Amino acid sequence: MTTKMTDTKIATKNITLIQAINDGMKIVLERDETTLILGEDVGKNGGVFRATDGLQEVFGEDRVIDTPLSESGIIGTSIGLAVNGFKPIAEIQFMGFIYPAYDQIMTHASRIRMRTMGRYSVPMVIRAPYGAGVRAPEIHSDSAEALFTHMPGIKVVCPATPYDAKGLLIAAVEDPDPVLFMEPMHNYRSFREEVPIDYYTVEIGKGKKRMEGEDVTLITWGAMVPVVEKAANQMKQHGISCEVIDLRTLYPVDERIIAESVQKTGRAVVIHEAAKTGGLGNDIVSIINDTSFLYLKAPVERVTGFDVPVPFSSLENHYLPTVERIVKGIEKVTNF
Amino acid sequence: MTTKMTDTKIATKNITLIQAINDGMKIVLERDETTLILGEDVGKNGGVFRATDGLQEVFGEDRVIDTPLSESGIIGTSIGLAVNGFKPIAEIQFMGFIYPAYDQIMTHASRIRMRTMGRYSVPMVIRAPYGAGVRAPEIHSDSAEALFTHMPGIKVVCPATPYDAKGLLIAAVEDPDPVLFMEPMHNYRSFREEVPIDYYTVEIGKGKKRMEGEDVTLITWGAMVPVVEKAANQMKQHGISCEVIDLRTLYPVDERIIAESVQKTGRAVVIHEAAKTGGLGNDIVSIINDTSFLYLKAPVERVTGFDVPVPFSSLENHYLPTVERIVKGIEKVTNF
Amino acid sequence: MVESYPIKQVIDDQGNVVDASNKDLINEELVLRAYFHMYRIRTFDKKAKSLQRQGRIGTYPPFEGQEAAQVGSALALGEDDWLFPTYRDHGAMLTFGADMTRTFLYWNGRLEGCVPPEGKHIFPAAVPIATQILHATGASWAEKRKGTKNIAIAYFGDGATSEGDFHEGLNFASVFQTPTIFFNQNNGYAISVPFERQMNSKTIAQKGVAYEMPSVRVDGNDFFAVFFEMQKAVERARSGGGPTLIEAVTWRTGAHTTADDPTKYRAEGLGQDVVDPIIRLERFMKNAGFWNEDVVTKAHLEIEEEIEAAVKAMESYPKANVEDLFNHVFAELPDQLQEQKDAYLHLLGGK
Amino acid sequence: MVESYPIKQVIDDQGNVVDASNKDLINEELVLRAYFHMYRIRTFDKKAKSLQRQGRIGTYPPFEGQEAAQVGSALALGEDDWLFPTYRDHGAMLTFGADMTRTFLYWNGRLEGCVPPEGKHIFPAAVPIATQILHATGASWAEKRKGTKNIAIAYFGDGATSEGDFHEGLNFASVFQTPTIFFNQNNGYAISVPFERQMNSKTIAQKGVAYEMPSVRVDGNDFFAVFFEMQKAVERARSGGGPTLIEAVTWRTGAHTTADDPTKYRAEGLGQDVVDPIIRLERFMKNAGFWNEDVVTKAHLEIEEEIEAAVKAMESYPKANVEDLFNHVFAELPDQLQEQKDAYLHLLGGK
Numbered sequence A, B: 001m002t003t004k005m006t007d008t009k010i011a012t013k014n015i016t017l018i019q020a021i022n023d024g025m026k027i028v029l030e031r032d033e034t035t036l037i038l039g040e041d042v043g044k045n046g047g048v049f050r051a052t053d054g055l056q057e058v059f060g061e062d063r064v065i066d067t068p069l070s071e072s073g074i075i076g077t078s079i080g081l082a083v084n085g086f087k088p089i090a091e092i093q094f095m096g097f098i099y100p101a102y103d104q105i106m107t108h109a110s111r112i113r114m115r116t117m118g119r120y121s122v123p124m125v126i127r128a129p130y131g132a133g134v135r136a137p138e139i140h141s142d143s144a145e146a147l148f149t150h151m152p153g154i155k156v157v158c159p160a161t162p163y164d165a166k167g168l169l170i171a172a173v174e175d176p177d178p179v180l181f182m183e184p185m186h187n188y189r190s191f192r193e194e195v196p197i198d199y200y201t202v203e204i205g206k207g208k209k210r211m212e213g214e215d216v217t218l219i220t221w222g223a224m225v226p227v228v229e230k231a232a233n234q235m236k237q238h239g240i241s242c243e244v245i246d247l248r249t250l251y252p253v254d255e256r257i258i259a260e261s262v263q264k265t266g267r268a269v270v271i272h273e274a275a276k277t278g279g280l281g282n283d284i285v286s287i288i289n290d291t292s293f294l295y296l297k298a299p300v301e302r303v304t305g306f307d308v309p310v311p312f313s314s315l316e317n318h319y320l321p322t323v324e325r326i327v328k329g330i331e332k333v334t335n336f
Numbered sequence C, D: 001m002v003e004s005y006p007i008k009q010v011i012d013d014q015g016n017v018v019d020a021s022n023k024d025l026i027n028e029e030l031v032l033r034a035y036f037h038m039y040r041i042r043t044f045d046k047k048a049k050s051l052q053r054q055g056r057i058g059t060y061p062p063f064e065g066q067e068a069a070q071v072g073s074a075l076a077l078g079e080d081d082w083l084f085p086t087y088r089d090h091g092a093m094l095t096f097g098a099d100m101t102r103t104f105l106y107w108n109g110r111l112e113g114c115v116p117p118e119g120k121h122i123f124p125a126a127v128p129i130a131t132q133i134l135h136a137t138g139a140s141w142a143e144k145r146k147g148t149k150n151i152a153i154a155y156f157g158d159g160a161t162s163e164g165d166f167h168e169g170l171n172f173a174s175v176f177q178t179p180t181i182f183f184n185q186n187n188g189y190a191i192s193v194p195f196e197r198q199m200n201s202k203t204i205a206q207k208g209v210a211y212e213m214p215s216v217r218v219d220g221n222d223f224f225a226v227f228f229e230m231q232k233a234v235e236r237a238r239s240g241g242g243p244t245l246i247e248a249v250t251w252r253t254g255a256h257t258t259a260d261d262p263t264k265y266r267a268e269g270l271g272q273d274v275v276d277p278i279i280r281l282e283r284f285m286k287n288a289g290f291w292n293e294d295v296v297t298k299a300h301l302e303i304e305e306e307i308e309a310a311v312k313a314m315e316s317y318p319k320a321n322v323e324d325l326f327n328h329v330f331a332e333l334p335d336q337l338q339e340q341k342d343a344y345l346h347l348l349g350g351k
């Protein structure tokens, strides 16, 4: 983790995604004293993934708070803190444990601004590691984004890289509304990237083109991004050029970046971990249907988790979309 | 409510949807002594909508059970009862109050068969009145089907008529797996239908063609069915012939009935109450994309609730899809 | 356990003082304030029921019989405190300073009913049971963090104690020693389910033991008992002593809501021995020499005028604005939502 | 409150009998069974940790130090009772009759690990904290409805008491007087969060007051104390006396799981004064004349063989079957899912 000056004189360091998240939190805690961190094991232990490592030492037990083991409690009290002047960053230890707090998020966090015509609001970030592929125990590997993109009043963000993670996290904390911040566990330490040392933000609601291509648009996010890039590279060798879009924000989705790309390529494959039925992939199909119908040369293909509970670790690699399944999907749309 | 003999000698009675549900429960309680009813106010009070009216008198406090006010408690203990030989019919007073039980449904009810390779299972029905348009207080009017169609391991059923309500309810109770049974409050007493007096079932997983048509397929369910039929009738006067499909089961969706119709008409509009983003409408778009791409003459249109929390009653009629909005949607696909 | 939680009483059903320890605090000003507010919210409640019957407002949950509990608690609060009510606590809200027109608007399905007067910390009524208990804990925690002496009160019913959020809220409050008052109105019923089927414990106060939280059981139909025990709890909270659980034992005289029919589940005559809290206060006033016919008559008139004016204001309020369907979902509307709004307004305009 | 819940003890740290009331019940058979099971699950636990370090199984949550609590409780159950464990209770599960090979399989990410031996009522370990408390309540309620004398036990930790499901479960059990034992292992920590930050109460037993539920605090490292208090609770449940809350005060000797590093949050030396429950039992056996070197050595050998055989069986177990990804989601696969399965198997076959 050595500091480096780039051409434009922005000091950067080469860090992992989880370090970038830690860094982002450190910056917001420094800049804004109304920010707080709450969660199970976020204090002394620094989080089960070390996302909050060292923060309690710097900012004290009063701002980095180990709470009782109670997700509804964490979110519900954070709502109370948020309507009364604070900006809680609440950690849900694994996304599969967010369900006990679903009521508080659905009926309150997301509705308070609406219900009070803006008198009260809930500027809160809910951080939640998600996804399979790390051999975690049961329930630890769920991808529950669709339960929140369908919930009006909350934004959903999911970075794939260290740079985006830090920038989106800071943006999420500064957002005046609740933001669910999904962290791809699988990418926590899988690679490093040069990340500015200082404060910066990545705009919520904007996707990013990760690879330029002509023949097919691949749309994905989070932990699937590297897998999709691999598939795209593999297709290159077969003469098929893929455009890879990382959505980064899952609500509100960047419809323009999808439409522009699909209108160019005429073909699309959406890739995600969650189950196919009810998954966000369907929304992407609809967006393409709405915006790019006449451009389509083939039905949009979805390569996703199956309609089964995320399985035990011995089978999780069969559940997750693989390069092979993505390649099949691409071939399907190119051979249509 | 007079008994009537039809041609085929099946005794019927002319009843409302809520009476049909009451009737269905009475029949299963009589036929199968392992069935139980649990919920808030289901006993003495007969349910806030009178769905369980009179049942405690007939079957006793031991089988029609007033529980404490605790949705996770109702579902969690029902799971325990279900794995140990009973068939609970759990009432959630309004669908907007199912969220506190979301964890129990998501991590247990829907997963226990899978987790134990079939050793244990959860033959349970969760009844929940849903939907807007009856001037109910806040949170009472949510349509949360998409949170459950995305949950592998549970079926989701939603009748629109008295006949289907009774037949599907009995089928749900007999189903070996958990079934969420959504009841359109708006249709509870809005019309009557001849319904067989005795036992019968309506197959889960099968939609129903409510109107034959040639030009556009209208796909919907539950409380929207009468509204869609009205729109279809209105279009008839303008020379546009609509096929109306009532899905009846939301998971697993009857893909065949959708595909066959759209392949005939080449145009489709999906109508539902829930918010557009993340709504089941997107799944229907995907099914059409997958099965009928080459038949499509226009992009599939969705006429749905807006991406806002279900509003207070003074604005709910603006939230709900109206005949006018549905007509606009139909015109959009026919004029494409 | 029930012996450990005797019901605190200051005046009995006949309006006689049974506990004189706070006698000095019972002065004319307090008595008249109590009477005024109890009579005021009773009259509001009656009006609301009548409006509902006439179809001029929607389904309405009356609080008749709970006036001493609601007024006694609300009057013990300070200007800058926070109030987290349920749907049945508009009596407390009105006493604490909620706008009456907006209160009517709320029960007419209007968003505007959730917006408190500027500077008043009144949260919109929680409809999902027990959820507000956590918000009150969080908001009062925020006050503690800011170093103020402000506190929060969470209102909730006997049924609410069965929800997980009740438990999680009391646990958080006790762990973080937040300045929160958990004010339970044990009115005997959760819709049709009586107290005895809601829980196996004989009191709600004893649930404080689980959290090592001070708790007390008061006669919820005795304004003074409620008020003085509230004052103690408020004082404890303000001075860093943490949360308190108060069980105010009262009785829901009427139906759960105007859509409910209690004859379905409540034996005839049940509760008839409960003395109405306003009658009880009147008896005390007469016994103790606080009853002044002129003052009372003037108050009644004033209250009736206020309520008539509020009804008028409610009924002449500008129609619900369709734009409010969209405008407050986020601070800034996302593109998709803006498009939905524009398209819908266009459709309406094109009519 | 803590005074109301003295920690029940039968033998002290030195293995001396401090409460002789159950002395007659302590016979050789019981002592040897206790020792055998505690040693057996300890050896299993050690083996599992070592397998994890070698990458032969996945993340593993050790229960070292909690053997007396797990064995003492499980041995008090009857054949047909129901056991609802957490991820840390495979000691209790093994004692109650779970298959050891399958237990290893579970920690190797295998579904087969959730399937109990035919006729044994052992639920798969609950991973979402406290959820199993409701299942145990429901399953034992079912036994009561069937008219049997069978009961259910729910295992859970100190951290679990903060979840709403703990509260809702105990409330249901007390309202419906289900034959359920809520067996808490208060091992001092929920991952890194110590007991004192999890709750403000000094005991977990006192939480029973909220539900008017009998509760007791026992020395969880004292096999006999756990066993005899369990027997009382079992007897109460079987005879229609309803549920019991037991707090077994113990200590998590090691890490939360093999992925956890307790030096991050636990002061060095903390807990070193806790006498290991097996050493304590050994001391008692020696003091009281139950120690027989030959028997013990034979038991050790037997246990080691059993464990080696189970590891071998786990490692030579047929590979996970891809079809199991799909087969058990519903009794009958819906068309869509069948198609997904067929397509995926086709893809795999086409390799």
Ligand SMILES: Cc1ncc(C[n+]2csc(CCOP(=O)(O)OP(=O)(O)O)c2C)c(N)n1
Binding pocket: B040, B069, B071, B093, B097, B100, C088, C127, C128, C129, C156, C157, C158, C159, C160, C161, C187, C189, C190, C191, C252, C256
């Ligand atoms: C989570 C949830 N479940 C169910 C309901 C429906 N409901 C509304 S009021 C009520 C009873 C509440 O009883 P209690 O807490 O005693 O308050 P009271 O109505 O007596 O004031 C119920 C079940 C709800 N609003 N929220």
Ligand SMILES: Cc1ncc(C[n+]2csc(CCOP(=O)(O)OP(=O)(O)O)c2C)c(N)n1
Binding pocket: A040, A069, A071, A093, A097, A100, D088, D127, D128, D129, D156, D157, D158, D159, D160, D161, D187, D189, D190, D191, D252, D256
């Ligand atoms: C609902 C939920 N939230 C968080 C977790 C993550 N988690 C796993 S174990 C644990 C601590 C449990 O502590 P305790 O109940 O004391 O049991 P112990 O691990 O000490 O046996 C946590 C927070 C979880 N499994 N489920």
Ligand SMILES: [Mg+2]
Binding pocket: C157, C158, C159, C185, C186, C187, C188, C189, C190, C191
């Ligand atoms: Mg009540």
Ligand SMILES: [Mg+2]
Binding pocket: D157, D158, D159, D185, D186, D187, D188, D189, D190, D191
């Ligand atoms: Mg513990």
